[in-house]
Amino acid sequence: MEHERLLMTGNEAVALAAFHAGALFASAYPGTPSTEIIENFSRYEGVYAEWAPNEKVALEAAIGAALGGVRSFAAMKHVGLNVAADPWFTLPYIGVCAGLLVVSADDPGMHSSQNEQDNRYYAKSARVPMLEPSDSQEAYDLARLAFEISERFDTPVLLRLTTRICHSRGVVVPSPPVSPSPADYRKDEQKRVMIPGHARLRHPVVLERLRLLEEYSEEFTFNRLEEGEAQIREAKGSEARQDEGTLFITSGVAYQYVKEVFPSYPVLKLTMTFPLPKNLIRNTCSRYEQVFVVEELEPYLEEEIRALWFPAVGKERVPRTGELNPDIVRRAFPEVYGKEIKQHEIPYDVGALPSRPPILCAGCPHRGIMYALARLKAIISGDIGCYTLSVLPPLSAHDCQVCMGASITMAHGLSKAFDIKSRLKGEQEEPGAVDGEEGEESSLVGAQDVKTGATRPSSSKRPRYPVVAVIGDSTFFHMGVTGLMEVAYNKSNCTVVILDNRTTAMTGYQDHPGTGKTLKGEDTVSVDIETLCGAFGIKHVRVVDPYDLDECMKVLSEEMNRPEPSVVVSRRACALREKRDYQPYCILVEKCNACALCMRLGCPAIVRREENILIVKEQCAGCGLCSAVCRNDAIKAIDL
Amino acid sequence: MGGCLAGSVSKAGDACLERISLNEKEVVSIVLSGVGGQGTVLATNILGQALVNGGFDVKTSEVHGMAQRGGSVMSAVRFGARVKSPLVPAGSASFIIATEMLEGLRAAPYILPEGIFIVSTSRIDPLSVLQGKASYPQDAIETIKRIAPGSIILDADAVAEKAGNRRAANSVLLGVVSNFLPLGEETWFEVMESLMPQGVLEVNKNAFLAGRGFQSGEGA
Numbered sequence: 001m002e003h004e005r006l007l008m009t010g011n012e013a014v015a016l017a018a019f020h021a022g023a024l025f026a027s028a029y030p031g032t033p034s035t036e037i038i039e040n041f042s043r044y045e046g047v048y049a050e051w052a053p054n055e056k057v058a059l060e061a062a063i064g065a066a067l068g069g070v071r072s073f074a075a076m077k078h079v080g081l082n083v084a085a086d087p088w089f090t091l092p093y094i095g096v097c098a099g100l101l102v103v104s105a106d107d108p109g110m111h112s113s114q115n116e117q118d119n120r121y122y123a124k125s126a127r128v129p130m131l132e133p134s135d136s137q138e139a140y141d142l143a144r145l146a147f148e149i150s151e152r153f154d155t156p157v158l159l160r161l162t163t164r165i166c167h168s169r170g171v172v173v174p175s176p177p178v179s180p181s182p183a184d185y186r187k188d189e190q191k192r193v194m195i196p197g198h199a200r201l202r203h204p205v206v207l208e209r210l211r212l213l214e215e216y217s218e219e220f221t222f223n224r225l226e227e228g229e230a231q232i233r234e235a236k237g238s239e240a241r242q243d244e245g246t247l248f249i250t251s252g253v254a255y256q257y258v259k260e261v262f263p264s265y266p267v268l269k270l271t272m273t274f275p276l277p278k279n280l281i282r283n284t285c286s287r288y289e290q291v292f293v294v295e296e297l298e299p300y301l302e303e304e305i306r307a308l309w310f311p312a313v314g315k316e317r318v319p320r321t322g323e324l325n326p327d328i329v330r331r332a333f334p335e336v337y338g339k340e341i342k343q344h345e346i347p348y349d350v351g352a353l354p355s356r357p358p359i360l361c362a363g364c365p366h367r368g369i370m371y372a373l374a375r376l377k378a379i380i381s382g383d384i385g386c387y388t389l390s391v392l393p394p395l396s397a398h399d400c401q402v403c404m405g406a407s408i409t410m411a412h413g414l415s416k417a418f419d420i421k422s423r424l425k426g427e428q429e430e431p432g433a434v435d436g437e438e439g440e441e442s443s444l445v446g447a448q449d450v451k452t453g454a455t456r457p458s459s460s461k462r463p464r465y466p467v468v469a470v471i472g473d474s475t476f477f478h479m480g481v482t483g484l485m486e487v488a489y490n491k492s493n494c495t496v497v498i499l500d501n502r503t504t505a506m507t508g509y510q511d512h513p514g515t516g517k518t519l520k521g522e523d524t525v526s527v528d529i530e531t532l533c534g535a536f537g538i539k540h541v542r543v544v545d546p547y548d549l550d551e552c553m554k555v556l557s558e559e560m561n562r563p564e565p566s567v568v569v570s571r572r573a574c575a576l577r578e579k580r581d582y583q584p585y586c587i588l589v590e591k592c593n594a595c596a597l598c599m600r601l602g603c604p605a606i607v608r609r610e611e612n613i614l615i616v617k618e619q620c621a622g623c624g625l626c627s628a629v630c631r632n633d634a635i636k637a638i639d640l
Numbered sequence: 641m642g643g644c645l646a647g648s649v650s651k652a653g654d655a656c657l658e659r660i661s662l663n664e665k666e667v668v669s670i671v672l673s674g675v676g677g678q679g680t681v682l683a684t685n686i687l688g689q690a691l692v693n694g695g696f697d698v699k700t701s702e703v704h705g706m707a708q709r710g711g712s713v714m715s716a717v718r719f720g721a722r723v724k725s726p727l728v729p730a731g732s733a734s735f736i737i738a739t740e741m742l743e744g745l746r747a748a749p750y751i752l753p754e755g756i757f758i759v760s761t762s763r764i765d766p767l768s769v770l771q772g773k774a775s776y777p778q779d780a781i782e783t784i785k786r787i788a789p790g791s792i793i794l795d796a797d798a799v800a801e802k803a804g805n806r807r808a809a810n811s812v813l814l815g816v817v818s819n820f821l822p823l824g825e826e827t828w829f830e831v832m833e834s835l836m837p838q839g840v841l842e843v844n845k846n847a848f849l850a851g852r853g854f855q856s857g858e859g860a
Contacts, residue, residue: 007685007692007700135699135726146806168726169688169700253726260725326729348783354774356675356766358711394771542685599771604710607770 008172010165014103017143018073020177020455021099024048025065027058029478030507031077032107032112033166036076039510042519047494051510051519054404054478055080060087063156066100067192069183071147073101078119079403080104083479091125092209093202094192095154098183099147102128105161108296109323112506114384114403116321118297123158123274127206129213130158130274131222134255136170140223142271144175148525149216153209160273162296164253164323214275215366222271225284228264245289246336249281249301249312254294257329262336265379276304285310292317292333296324316326360389362583362605363575363621365501368546369472371625372553372603373497375463376560378468381414382482383407385472386506387499394600405479408496411417411469412487415494463560467494474504474512477527487565488536495565498529499546501574509577533567540566545570549628573622582622583637585615598626598635658743667720670817671730673747673808674739675764677818678767682835683737683810684715687817690831691719694823712743735820736814739796740764748787757784758816760796760809792816794854800847808840808847815851825852 008016014037018026026049028038042049052058055076065072074084078174081088081104088102104122107113123130131146133139139161147158190198217223250258250271258267268284270276285305293302293314302314317332319326345402360367370390373380374397382388382401391398400410471480476498503512511517516526533541538560544555552570559566572578587598594613599605605619606626615626617638627635670687674680681702688700700713716728734755738744744759751757761781766773777783784791794816796809803812811832818828829845836844 005692007689007698164701164726167702169685169698169702170723171692171697171727206649256724256726260729325727326725346751346787348745348748348750348787350746353742353777354766354768356710356712356743358676359767361710392767594770602767602771604767604770607765608772 002173007021007169008136008140009167009169010133010136010161011036011105011167013042013136013140013172014075014143014161014384015044016141016160016172016174018071018101018147019044019047020146020174021071021147022177022179022621023071023073023099023101023147024182025062025070025072026050026075027052027061027065027072028075029055029058029080029083030474030504030510031054031080032507033107033163034075034077034080034103034161034334035507035510036104036166037105038519043501049519051512053513054232055084058085059084059091062100062102063087063091063094063096066098066156067094067185068098069098069185071099071101071180071640073103075103077113078104078106078115078117079115081119081122082117083404085122088122088128090194091156092127092206093194094197096150096156096203096392097185098180100156101143101148101150102148102156103143103159103161105163105166106297107163109163111163114401116297118300119158119160120273120300121298123160124300127210128158128274129153129217129272130160132160132252132271132273133165134252134269134271135165136172138222138271139165140172140174146372153213155209155213155214158274161251161399162252168253176551195586196292206391210275214278217272217275218278218279220272220277222269222279223270224269224270226259226267227278228262228266231478233281247284247288247291248294249285249291249305250294251301252296254324254329257324257326258294260326260332261330264337269409270301274300278308281305281310282308292336294318294324294329294332297321305393316556357392357606358389359392359602360386360395361575361621362603362619363623365546365570365572365575365623366394366499367389367601367603368549368623368625369497369544369552370395371500371555371629372549372556373397373468373470375553376556377464377466378495378556378560379414379466381407381467381469381494383469383471383475384506385475385499387470387472389603390603394602402481404475405471405483407469407471407475408480408483408494409486411467411494411496412483412490412492412571415465415467415492415551416490419493444525463557464491465560465563467493468495468556468560469496469594471496471498472505473498473500473502473514473529474510476529477513481532484538484567485536488538492565493563494565494566495556495562497556498567498569500529500569500571501577502571503574505574505576509574529569532591540564541569542566543569545572546570547623547625549625575623583639584617584620584622585624585627585635586617586638587613587615588634588636589634593632593634595631597629597631601625601629665721667718667723669733669734669750669752670717670735670737671714671728671747671750672716672737673712673714675743676713678739679807679810680713680715680739683718683814686831686835687717687814688719689835690805690823690827691821693827693831694821697721697723699723699726710782712746714747720856730790735817737817739813741784742766742777744784745777745780748784751788756788757791757793758813759784759791759793760795760813762797762809769839784806792854797850799850799854803850804843805840805847808844811847812846812851812854813838815848816854818848818852819847 026041059074062074073133104119131142133142150157247260249268250582291312299315305312366387380399382398514527530541673858678733691698696719698719700717736747736757738759796812797806799812800808
């Protein structure tokens, strides 16, 4: 093993490190960019790993397992720590028994997230030590060290990753694994039961621990000053010697960018970024005339350094939004001598190329139900999952979306607000009279120009209670369940559509409490959504097949006209997951008048080539929605 | 590095390819671009692992999640004695390997002045083009050739189909770039064996060899 060189993502490296550190328990809810940590860990021999319904549950389970005496960890994306924030802030009071690691994967640039919050502040505000790796090798080394720090100081440890660490690969040389023997369980209620009287005793312990951790941070060898590369310094000659007084301070992946573009400059690399090694920073900064701070997102380090009375320059140069990269770092410090780059003018405006945003796949079961809702002019309160992609044209089928589970609760608030306003106006509720005026035309979709088929309900008017929440099955289990309780208990009249595609699709098909399978692929119980809704007191729970557009329109219209809460379960497995026999569809040229109604489904299999509209056979997944919307009977399944 | 690489590229047209040789300070960057679902991430892994097995320090970067839903996918492999940034600075990629023309063009700002594109003539229209709201750049290949005259243009799907399966187009492109990289055939095969499912291994090896033997000007 000593010569083993593995090419690993940061996520894979963390999983291997946890395994090599003897961790035996891990819990997580999937979330980009953190998902693969637990997936990889679960494949190691003899460990227990699970998908929890949400991050709060995952963290609490890991706390319990650590108290129970085995090294444990929970992993989540940045916004997941918001969900887990309740245990997060009290956890440092009770401490751990066996080592406990919490991994937060932030997403600067929002590759797959709804915000770009900086979770370093979570470490500071909860007084939890934080380590920030700058590549896969450090992710491995630091995740291993985290368990030792955790046990030595009786504290959880936050390993703060970012997308570029999680999903970049680098060479990892592992060190020999250890298998610490599990700790004995010992009752200690003064330490672990946080009634006020106990917590008052524990808070000073947290602060004393912080003092000890500050001392540790000063000696922590991953916090270090690196001199610039001498050859480059010499080679650049006299002109450059004038800025010998410049120091860069950086952490995480930004460290790599600074080393890439300014190899000749000294760099103070901070790796334990909470608590910071204040003396090291003070002593180092005092030797330089000018201090530049390069960090992604918020001016976290910069403000800490300024609090030590050094006028560090950071966010006035380095963007506070998005990911950094070598070019941005270079441009931020034009006066600093960087590695030479040949200017290369590209004689082409690449920015003007048609963009290629992600889209709902051909055959996606979300398409039919979102199309139906848009045609019904529903006010759609959306959630986190693939279906959010339906906000984009041509479906344009979303009104609002904030975070996991908020579809249902916001729909409840919206429908209450409309009730209140119509009461204030003393008006009778009129069909479609949301807000006292005709609701804005949904930008969709043949609402006017579709001739209503005999079996189809009228789509020209909004149903009486047009507020609809849409939420995926995994998201519903994560944080939608309590929202639905709110809807039932407080007599909402919104409609909740649960998009049950039998998997957590967006993050790569993870199991959840409704699939009947565990992370390890074992059979288990599955939640019966209809029974659950009924138990909350929802009287009207109906199941539709989203491939059956007529049925969707009819059921949704009926439920949205009901002055009480109802649930519609749109049930069909994710098209990328389900192996089924199907016939692809084709457009009969002689019948097609190129009205392009089918193109308003936003299906990637339907294309326009010159005057004609075609279905790309290899792309078609045979859902038949296009055939259902066609007025000219021009789209037929191909007999194979 | 420039000199050696420029030499190799100028001869690319004659299919007389020289391999990159590196000095201690050099880092070579390769950008891979394509459309979600085309297998760009797997190709990145194979390329990265092959270079690790060849004794280099390697970093790669890729993006998961949303990108898999038919969006643009761009990843990178960087190798040398010691690699810092996993991201490629603008204007410093020796190669841009693209499984789709538009995505190849989109990656153009990364190309070194003496770098080359290895581009499949495959065309996948973005939704805005399908909907008739934007147009696909008709001059994509001409533009690429103008930016990097030594670029290698081929219908990788067709080459892969001849080798056994259209879906092995990535292996064809890896085969083409392998001619420039200081790695033996057995290193590539060893990595393909470790990273690819058994069922598709043979066809991908064939596709790789077809790419490795591809003569510029043939079939493009």
